[in-house]
Amino acid sequence: xxxxxxxxxxxxxxxxxxxxxxxxxxxxxxxxxxxxxxxxxxxxxxxxxxxxxxxxxxxxxxxxxxxxxxxxxxxxxxxxxxxxxxxxxxxxxxxxxxxxxxxxxxxxxxxxxxxxxxxxxxxxxxxxxxxxxxxxxxxxxxxxxxxxxxxxxxxxxxxxxxxxxxxxxxxxxxxxxxxxxxxxxxxxxxxxxxxxxxxxxxxxxxxxxxxxxxxxxxxxxxxxxxxxxxxxxxxxxxxxxxxxxxxxxxxxxxxxxxxxxxxxxxxxxxxxxxxxxxxxxxxxxxxxxxxxxxxxxxxxxxxxxxxxxxxxxxxxxxxxxxxxxxxxxxxxxxxxxxxxxxxx
Amino acid sequence: xxxxxxxxxxxxxxxxxxxxxxxxxxxxxxxxxxxxxxxxxxxxxxxxxxxxxxxxxxxxxxxxxxxxxxxxxxxxxxxxxxxxxxxxxxxxxxxxxxxxxxxxxxxxxxxxxxxxxxxxxxxxxxxxxxxxxxxxxxxxxxxxxxxxxxxxxxxxxxxxxxxxxxxxxxxxxxxxxxxxxxxxxxxxxxxxxxxxxxxxxxxxxxxxxxxxxxxxxxxxxxxxxxxxxxxxxxxxxxxxxxxxxxxxxxxxxxxxxxxxxxxxxxxxxxxxxxxxxxxxxxxxxxxxxxxxxxxxxxxxxxxxxxxxxxxxxxxxxxxxxxxxxxxxxxxxxxxxxxxxxxxxxxxxxxxxxxxxxxxxxxxxxxxxxxxxxxxxxxxxxxxxxxxxxxxxxxxxxxxxxxxxxxxxxxxxxxxxxxxxxxxxxxxxxxxxxxxxxxxxxxxxxxxxxxxxxxxxxxxxxxxxxxxxxxxxxxxxxxxxxxxxxxxxxxxxxxxxxxxxxxxxxxxxxxx
Numbered sequence: 001x002x003x004x005x006x007x008x009x010x011x012x013x014x015x016x017x018x019x020x021x022x023x024x025x026x027x028x029x030x031x032x033x034x035x036x037x038x039x040x041x042x043x044x045x046x047x048x049x050x051x052x053x054x055x056x057x058x059x060x061x062x063x064x065x066x067x068x069x070x071x072x073x074x075x076x077x078x079x080x081x082x083x084x085x086x087x088x089x090x091x092x093x094x095x096x097x098x099x100x101x102x103x104x105x106x107x108x109x110x111x112x113x114x115x116x117x118x119x120x121x122x123x124x125x126x127x128x129x130x131x132x133x134x135x136x137x138x139x140x141x142x143x144x145x146x147x148x149x150x151x152x153x154x155x156x157x158x159x160x161x162x163x164x165x166x167x168x169x170x171x172x173x174x175x176x177x178x179x180x181x182x183x184x185x186x187x188x189x190x191x192x193x194x195x196x197x198x199x200x201x202x203x204x205x206x207x208x209x210x211x212x213x214x215x216x217x218x219x220x221x222x223x224x225x226x227x228x229x230x231x232x233x234x235x236x237x238x239x240x241x242x243x244x245x246x247x248x249x250x251x252x253x254x255x256x257x258x259x260x261x262x263x264x265x266x267x268x269x270x271x272x273x274x275x276x277x278x279x280x281x282x283x284x285x286x287x288x289x290x291x292x293x294x295x296x297x298x299x300x301x302x303x304x305x306x307x308x309x310x311x312x313x314x315x316x317x318x319x320x321x322x323x324x325x326x327x328x329x330x331x332x333x334x335x336x337x338x339x340x341x342x343x344x
Numbered sequence: 345x346x347x348x349x350x351x352x353x354x355x356x357x358x359x360x361x362x363x364x365x366x367x368x369x370x371x372x373x374x375x376x377x378x379x380x381x382x383x384x385x386x387x388x389x390x391x392x393x394x395x396x397x398x399x400x401x402x403x404x405x406x407x408x409x410x411x412x413x414x415x416x417x418x419x420x421x422x423x424x425x426x427x428x429x430x431x432x433x434x435x436x437x438x439x440x441x442x443x444x445x446x447x448x449x450x451x452x453x454x455x456x457x458x459x460x461x462x463x464x465x466x467x468x469x470x471x472x473x474x475x476x477x478x479x480x481x482x483x484x485x486x487x488x489x490x491x492x493x494x495x496x497x498x499x500x501x502x503x504x505x506x507x508x509x510x511x512x513x514x515x516x517x518x519x520x521x522x523x524x525x526x527x528x529x530x531x532x533x534x535x536x537x538x539x540x541x542x543x544x545x546x547x548x549x550x551x552x553x554x555x556x557x558x559x560x561x562x563x564x565x566x567x568x569x570x571x572x573x574x575x576x577x578x579x580x581x582x583x584x585x586x587x588x589x590x591x592x593x594x595x596x597x598x599x600x601x602x603x604x605x606x607x608x609x610x611x612x613x614x615x616x617x618x619x620x621x622x623x624x625x626x627x628x629x630x631x632x633x634x635x636x637x638x639x640x641x642x643x644x645x646x647x648x649x650x651x652x653x654x655x656x657x658x659x660x661x662x663x664x665x666x667x668x669x670x671x672x673x674x675x676x677x678x679x680x681x682x683x684x685x686x687x688x689x690x691x692x693x694x695x696x697x698x699x700x701x702x703x704x705x706x707x708x709x710x711x712x713x714x715x716x717x718x719x720x721x722x723x724x725x726x727x728x729x730x731x732x733x734x735x736x737x738x739x740x741x742x743x744x745x746x747x748x749x750x751x752x753x754x755x756x757x758x759x760x761x762x763x764x765x766x767x768x769x770x771x772x773x774x775x776x777x778x779x780x781x782x783x784x785x786x787x788x789x790x791x792x793x794x795x796x797x798x799x800x801x802x803x804x805x806x807x808x809x810x811x812x813x814x815x816x817x818x819x820x821x822x823x824x825x826x827x828x829x830x831x832x833x834x835x836x837x838x839x840x841x842x843x844x845x846x847x848x849x850x851x852x853x854x855x
Contacts, residue, residue, distance in 0.1 A: 062742030069392065071400050071476035072744060072759065072770060072778050082474040114393040115531035116549055124548060179581065186589045194589035195582055196552075196575065292577050292586070294551030302550050302578075305741055306392065 035331060043324050047317060051103070052096055054316040058309050059092045065112040065307040086112055099313060108317075109310040111303070118314045121299060126318070128197055129295035132287065133280050135211050136219035140276060144223040145262075145269065148230025152238065153257060163231060169224035174283050178217035178290040185213060195292035214291045218283050222276040229272040233265035266337050274330035278323050381570040383836075386583050386595030390550055390576040394542070395530040396517040397473040401760060403596055403828075405511055407574045410555055411453070412536030414516030415444070415463070415509040420840065422671045422763055424506035428458065428518075428537060432506065438797050439501040444509075446492040451560040452520035453534065453541040460488035465521045467496070470514075477513035480766060481505070501796040503803045504765050512763075539567040551576055580713075593833045598713060599661040602829035613839060614661050614827035619668050620715050622705065622723060622756045622821040623771065625747070628783040632753035634701045641818035643691035645681035648726040652683075654824040656722070657714040662824040667815050670761040670825070672807040677815045688730045700731020706746045707756040709738035715826060720756040723823065748780045758826060764807040768792045772814065788813055 066082040067074070074082075083089045087098065102109055108118040151162040186194035192213050198206035237243060238261050246256055285297030292298070296315050303311035391404040396412060416424040416432075426432060432444035450458040464486045471483050482499040489495050496505065509516040523535035532549075534542040539561045546554035553574045557567035575592065577583045584601040586592045588608045597605050597612065606612050624644070629636025650664030666680040667673045692700060707720040717738045724734040739746040747755040755778075762770065770776055773792065774784040788810055795806035814820070832839060 062740055063745055066474075067744050068741065069398065069474060069476070073476045073480060073766075074474075075479055075775075075777055078474060078479060085474065114391075114549055115395070115398075115528060121549060179585075182585050182589070187585060190589065194585040194591055195577065196591065289579055290582060292551075292575065292579070292582050294548045298551065307741065 135215040139219040140222040144226025152234035166224040386592040396514040411534040412517035418510035626753040639695040643688040647688040649683040703753040
């Protein structure tokens with residue numbers, strides 16, 4: 001597997017992809033099968049650890065669902081009866097065991113608070129959160145890589161200015177950026193809605209409009225990380241001997257930048273994108289709150305406050321699966337970008 | 345370098361955004377392109393569950409009032425008027441048997457008829473559910489007396505049965521027998537008697553709910569909108585921005601955002617919704633002996649400057665008060681405990697605590713804004729000035745558990761206003777749900793039991809005495825009554841100022 005160590009901005013600590021490439025079989029054929037098999041095997045203990053740790057943490061948080069449901073009017077007898085009904089009187093390991101027993105067969109149970117099937121709630125919100133994440137990734141790649149290349153190639157004052165802006169974008173809190181965007185573009189200019197989400201199936205145009213501000217706010221930090229990493233990697237590659245040789249041999253500047261340098265610089269950028277994708281999952285929780293977007297983030301926040309353990313567990317499992325898939329895709333991308341990087 | 349590809353890329357992105365934005369503006373009716381036939385409501389929190397038997401109260405009842413008309417309608421002055429009921433009476437003396445007759449020709453939103461059997465099914469279901477209001481009407485049995493008449497045999501007397509069958513506490517929010525037979529469906533939809541019904545296809549639980557007119561409501565003109573959208577917006581700043589951008593027509597604000605909403609042209613109304621108070625739970629002195637002395641409890645009341653605290657915490661969206669209850673109060677006691685630290689010290693000295701004492705208090709933390717920990721910390725500073733040292737513990741979602749743990753002599757909280765009968769079973773009775781030390785007062789107990797068997801003016805007189813005694817005995821340290829500011833656009837009419845919630849507000853439309 002490729003080295004994914006990163007610095008504070010999510011940039012790989014190893015700059016030169018060539019320096020850490022291992023000779024191997026690439027991403028194709030049995031290498032890919034082996035990679036998938038290994039990831040499947042490691043995914044199981046990972047899911048167990050995450051779900052059990054999550055369950056334990058939720059059990060340790062103050063309060064419980066029975067008290068939340070009964071409020072101040074519930075008598076001690078009612079409270080105890082409801083605890084028994086919900087299984088909250090059982091030891092934590094037994095509660096977890098019961099949950100796990102059902103979860104392995106795809107039954108994540110019903111929400112403790114509203115009685116609706118958890119899987120139904122989660123799946124109805126997946127498209128919303130994925131719209132935010134995928135949209136933010138697209139913006140990060142397009143804007144981050146473009147400005148990173150521009151900054152590296154152009155250099156000078158403009159290059160440094162772009163670099164400084166990237167740092168600023170990284171430093172600004174997501175919720176603050178979101179609030180500013182709403183004030184300017186929703187309240188003053190009335191271009192976009194201040195909150196809410198419109199499904200694509202309802203109106204593609206309104207779907208885009210409802211995503212513009214949250215995606216912009218969410219992707220700012222990610223754009224900064226990708227920009228910075230692209231710039232560093234491009235500077236590294238452009239300064240290398242083989243590029244100088246190619247330039248001396250009359251290869252055009254465009255070809256040097258986009259065909260040779262950018263491809264080599266892409267590997268560390270892919271690493272950053274993997275890290276950023278995972279970070280975006282966390283950012284989405286904040287953004288969904290600011291923009292009142294009905295995604296997994298707002299679901300998990302509301303469920304955690306209500307001690308709705310089945311719902312929080314299901315979201316945690318989903319997020320873990322996403323992280324596993326993202327890491328797998330990053331490894332596959334390494335293999336595609338540079339066959340000398342082993343996936344075996 | 346040839347920069348064409350990069351510039352083209354950025355230009356395309358800008359064009360795409362610009363086109364989208366132009367699309368937004370072209371609808372010509374604000375950023376959301378709303379029509380005059382839609383009512384958009386914003387609530388800071390939504391229903392826990394759509395099953396009224398398991399749900400709590402508060403702001404979600406704005407939505408429930410549109411989908412579940414109740415047997416009686418609770419008015420602003422705590423009285424109840426018949427709604428789905430044509431006639432009602434107590435049978436015999438002692439308020440133990442209550443009978444009512446339903447209006448004829450009324451249907452639930454699923455088309456099934458509203459009759460005595462349906463009401464019996466609903467009330468029996470309600471009483472058995474683990475809901476927050478299940479125990480407040482102690483039903484012994486429910487009988488049907490003919491097709492439309494229902495008789496309630498109560499396990500203990502109650503003079504407020506009509507109130508308990510109103511929208512207060514959801515008991516009166518009937519749901520159809522079919523839905524009761526399938527509680528899973530009750531959690532996903534609305535099956536009441538109401539002008540609107542939930543459209544599950546256009547709703548996301550916990551985020552937004554879309555209501556459409558019911559085909560079976562007996563007064564179709566009551567459904568003035570073709571669509572009502574209820575959006576849950578927990579973040580107060582987001583709620584304000586929703587108003588400012590014209591995305592909602594009606595919703596609850598808070599004291600920090602209401603002034604900005606008014607500046608933005610939103611009409612804001614507010615009225616009493618409850619009391620912020622420190623309840624002296626250990627008033628028998630079980631663990632904190634000084635609290636057993638009424639002079640100590642009164643000293644704690646004299647020691648705080650309610651005017652200053654109210655101004656600092658909620659500004660104009662609240663009012664200082666020395667009385668905990670909101671009904672059957674004595675106006676003469678409104679300022680029973682003016683700020684007088686010297687008197688507080690003197691009372692403490694007379695009680696044998698010239699150097700004060702220490703006690704532990706729990707509050708609901710910052711989760712309820714200034715109503716929680718900030719207010720308690722301020723009160724604690726005032727108490728320190730007269731020698732009472734307070735260790736304040738912030739709770740969160742475990743507030744009730746903490747308050748009932750017997751670790752704390754007092755609890756600072758923000759309960760909704762509730763009728764005196766309910767307040768007794770919540771706070772004053774020896775087995776009250778929020779009376780962890782089981783403290784009791786024989787005179788208060790006697791007044792409660794007397795009032796429960798009386799009616800009308802007699803009951804009011806008795807409960808007024810009870811509430812005066814609560815104030816004189818300084819069972820609480822009331823600080824200020826809290827108001828929920830409701831924002832509404834110009835075209836919203838029929839919201840009556842003075843009702844302690846907006847239950848049953850007309851939410852009319854004059855466009």
